[in-house]
Amino acid sequence: MSTHSNSKIEWPLWEIFVRSKQGLDHKHVGSLHAADAAMAIENARDVYTRRMEGISIWAVESKNIHASNPDEAGSLYDPANDKAYRHPTFYDLPNEVEYM
Amino acid sequence: MQNQQDVLFQNKVDKEIRIEPKDWMPEKYRQTLIRQISQHAHSEIIGMLPEGNWITRAPSLRRKAILLAKVQDEAGHGLYLYSAAETLGISRDEMYHQLHTGKAKYSSIFNYPTLSWADMGVIGWLVDGAAIMNQVPLCRSSYGPYARAMVRVCKEESFHQRQGFDILYTLGKGSEAQRKMAQDAINRWWWPSIMMFGPKDDESPNSIQSMKWKIKRFSNDELRQKFIDVCAEQVKVLGFTLPDKDLKWNETRKHYDFGEINWDEFWQVIQGNGPCNKERLEARKKAWTDGEWVRDAATAYAAKNKAA
Ligand SMILES: [Fe+2]
Ligand SMILES: [Fe+2]
Numbered sequence: 001m002s003t004h005s006n007s008k009i010e011w012p013l014w015e016i017f018v019r020s021k022q023g024l025d026h027k028h029v030g031s032l033h034a035a036d037a038a039m040a041i042e043n044a045r046d047v048y049t050r051r052m053e054g055i056s057i058w059a060v061e062s063k064n065i066h067a068s069n070p071d072e073a074g075s076l077y078d079p080a081n082d083k084a085y086r087h088p089t090f091y092d093l094p095n096e097v098e099y100m
Numbered sequence: 101m102q103n104q105q106d107v108l109f110q111n112k113v114d115k116e117i118r119i120e121p122k123d124w125m126p127e128k129y130r131q132t133l134i135r136q137i138s139q140h141a142h143s144e145i146i147g148m149l150p151e152g153n154w155i156t157r158a159p160s161l162r163r164k165a166i167l168l169a170k171v172q173d174e175a176g177h178g179l180y181l182y183s184a185a186e187t188l189g190i191s192r193d194e195m196y197h198q199l200h201t202g203k204a205k206y207s208s209i210f211n212y213p214t215l216s217w218a219d220m221g222v223i224g225w226l227v228d229g230a231a232i233m234n235q236v237p238l239c240r241s242s243y244g245p246y247a248r249a250m251v252r253v254c255k256e257e258s259f260h261q262r263q264g265f266d267i268l269y270t271l272g273k274g275s276e277a278q279r280k281m282a283q284d285a286i287n288r289w290w291w292p293s294i295m296m297f298g299p300k301d302d303e304s305p306n307s308i309q310s311m312k313w314k315i316k317r318f319s320n321d322e323l324r325q326k327f328i329d330v331c332a333e334q335v336k337v338l339g340f341t342l343p344d345k346d347l348k349w350n351e352t353r354k355h356y357d358f359g360e361i362n363w364d365e366f367w368q369v370i371q372g373n374g375p376c377n378k379e380r381l382e383a384r385k386k387a388w389t390d391g392e393w394v395r396d397a398a399t400a401y402a403a404k405n406k407a408a
Contacts, residue, residue: 036402
């Protein structure tokens with residue numbers, strides 16, 4: 001958006017991912033600004049884990065995230081819809097079969 | 101074409117499908133959200149000032165630790181919200197610029213002074229209480245990043261309200277002087293608190309569109325009434341009174357009736373003529389200017405490390 005004459009370069013934006021406990025995936029929690037990766041992790045600790053929400057933090061500079069285009073969601077994900085045979089419920093098993 | 105996109109968009113909203121940053125959205129929706137979210141973020145940041153005023157003078161180490169944690173949470177809320185606003189294409193610096201030049205508004209409640217320790221109790225109970233009433237429905241706002249930020253905010257707010265109530269409850273059991281101090285604080289903050297819900301519905305023209313887009317879920321007057329009903333009961337538990345002689349349970353409406361709000365005062369404070377508007381903005385600008393060398397140094401250090 002518009003910038004004004006007296007503005008300097010902003011600290012880059014980082015996306016923050018937090019692992020809430022051992023055994024779970026890191027999950028996106030939000031973003032923040034920091035001069036470098038070390039500061040991003042320190043700030044993320046203060047901003048996103050003040051109440052033991054996490055035990056591990058990933059910080060990724062936002063410009064390095066590549067996203068799929070929502071306008072292509074139709075063509076990208078639709079073909080999965082007509083492949084019901086990918087799901088176990090597609091198959092009728094004889095009643096005698098247990099534990100499958 | 102534009103029209104068809106508008107219809108598709110409204111359909112999505114009606115079906116409670118959340119809008120995400122890269123999805124198509126009407127320009128007016130984007131602008132409304134940028135204004136609302138950044139204004140909200142500014143309120144969290146400016147909101148640290150009236151309470152920050154009492155951190156060094158908290159009556160005990162326990163109260164001091166609690167107030168520090170509360171104010172730190174408000175900083176966090178500001179940061180969640182700024183980053184939600186940035187997903188709509190406005191930069192952080194631009195938002196700061198709008199705040200510092202007075203172009204952007206923040207909640208008018210923070211332009212009132214905090215004169216006694218009891219104000220910390222009343223701010224938690226009433227100001228955070230009103231904020232919660234406003235914010236809980238925003239957890240279901242149609243814009244994904246805003247709704248997610250609000251979920252995090254709301255989880256933290258209930259501690260804010262309770263610590264405030266706890267301060268007042270303790271003062272209520274205290275000496276005559278303490279009881280007087282608490283009642284005085286309630287008297288000063290009550291009316292500004294119920295103004296926090298914004299102008300009356302018939303004087304709030306943007307509300308209708310915001311409700312249609314599900315940015316807002318309840319009208320200003322609905323939320324205000326709900327808040328008054330809750331507080332009118334809680335104040336009895338505290339053993340104090342609310343400064344409104346017209347406050348009375350209405351059996352047919354099943355709500356409390358209340359007195360006329362001084363809207364002239366509300367508009368005066370919004371237009372910059374409240375007791376502390378100037379002081380708050382000066383403090384904020386000073387923090388930004390005084391921190392400039394730190395930001396510069398960190399940028400230089402990061403650049404140097406990158407080059408090495
Ligand atoms: Fe807050
Ligand atoms: Fe709060």
